[in-house]
Amino acid sequence: MGNTILTPSIIAKEALMQLRNNTVMANLVHRDYSQEFVAGVGNTVTIRKPATFEAQEFDRSSGIQIQDATEGSDTVVLDKLLDVSFEVTSEQLTMNIRDFSEQLLIPAMQGFANKIDLYLLGLYNDIPDAYGTAGTTPSAVSDITGARKILNDNKVPFANRNLVIDTAAEDKFLQLSTFHEADKVGDNGTAMREASLGRKFGFNIFMDQNVIPHTKGTLTGDEGTVKIKGAVSAGSTQLVIDGTNLTGTLVKGDILSIGGKTYVIKENATAAANEIAVKVYPATTDIADDTDVTITGNHTANIAFHKNAFALVSRPLALPRGLSSEQKAIVNYDGFGLRVIYDYNSQYKKDVISIDMLCGVKTLNPELACRLLG
Structure with a gap:
């Protein structure tokens, strides 16, 4: 093995480059890597979160106010172990790296990229804010600016905003002159890469085939009777909903509209005796008894977000x-x-290359994101 041209180090570097080239979501979120911390599957690690500051009005009499430049922290479980292992021949091991990459590494890293995208896109179910009509593909500039308004209202920083959409939304947007006419695009069409639709309305816009459809729970009750049971004090993270003939479930990621605000269900729950107790995010404002509850329908979870929303x-x-x-x-x-590990299967007299990656994903700040319903 020591005399082969393609060493594990060479293959690892090429594989990493192909992974970075093929993934969409992983290139758009906060990433944290530490060479010093060797981990195992299921380990919990602490990561640094970017520092936040508040702009203060300057007062000449009191001078400046020094703020602590302290980075926050969060814990993430490393519960994803991605692996691609494949047999190689002596001839393949003596290929030049370009041919080896095209034949083996690019397909392998596409598999990694798809998995990572699915993990990150699956974090949509932590996001309570949403714009659009469930079940209707976004197709107008107003859909993008509607999501932008929600992020603006949440005081999300303007830099590093992204919008990731599914194939159906991309099809609709590419029919708009804003996206396909070079003079309106403003970049001579150079942004029309494989996944990128360019930067529009403050978003870097990308298509990802892995955008996830959300299927809501089965909760049903007689029309007009699904309401909050009992007054809810501000700061609560639990609600009880009741109704006539109330049956079925609410699932993690369901969005509830209550008193003009939206909340996301944090855990699956099942109705019993015409009521259902649920955990929600964010903490509630004051909610009066018998306030109407509306459940957002099935939808595609396109996501508008700031880089620091997810990790x-x-x-x-x-x-x-x-x-x-x-x-x-x-x-x-x-x-x-x-x-990257080289091994040799003596039983079958074949060389094996194994490429693996240990990772975890987490929502750092749901307020930095918004679903664009499709």
Whole structure:
């Protein structure tokens, strides 16, 4: 193995480059990687969150106000172990890296990229804010600016805003002159890459085939009877809903509209005896008894978000002790980390290359994101 041209280090570096080139969501979120912390599946790690500041009005009499430049922190469970292992021939191991990449690494890293995108897009079910009509594909500039308004109202920073949409929404938007006429696009059409629709209305807009459809719970009751049971004090994270002939479920990610505000269901719940108790986010304002409850219908969860709304966290797995240094490598760059292992199956007399990645995802701040319903 030591005499092969393609060492684990070379393959790891090329694989990492292909992963960065093929993923959509992972390139748009906060990433955290630490070479020093070797982890195992299920480990919980603490990550740094970007610092936040409040702009203060200057008062000449009291001078400036010094704020603590303290980064926040959060914990993330590393519960995703991605692996692609494949047999290689001696001829493949002596290919140049470009041919080896095209034949094996690009398909392998596309599989990684799809999984990572699914993990990150699945965080939509933490987001309470939404714009649009459930079940109707967004198709107008007003759909984008509606999501923008929600982020503006939430005081989301203007930089690093992204909008990730499904194939149906992309089809509708690309029919708008704003997106396909070069003089209106303003970049001579250079933004029309495979996934990017360019920067419009304050968003970097991308299409991702992995955008997730949300299927709401089965909760039903007689029309006009689904209401809050008992007054709810501000700051509560639990509600009880009742109604005539109330049956069925609410599932994590369902959106409730109550008194002009929206809340997201945090855990699955089932109705019993014509009522259902649920956990919600964010904490409530004061809600009066018998306030109407509306449940958002099935929808595609396109997401408008700031980079710091979500995090992708990666840590290296330990290198096997029973292999020589020429059979193993770890590579990391820009918040991504991969491990490559060479092995030999003596039973079948075949070389095997294994590429793996240990990671976890988490919503850092739901207020920095908004669903664009489709």
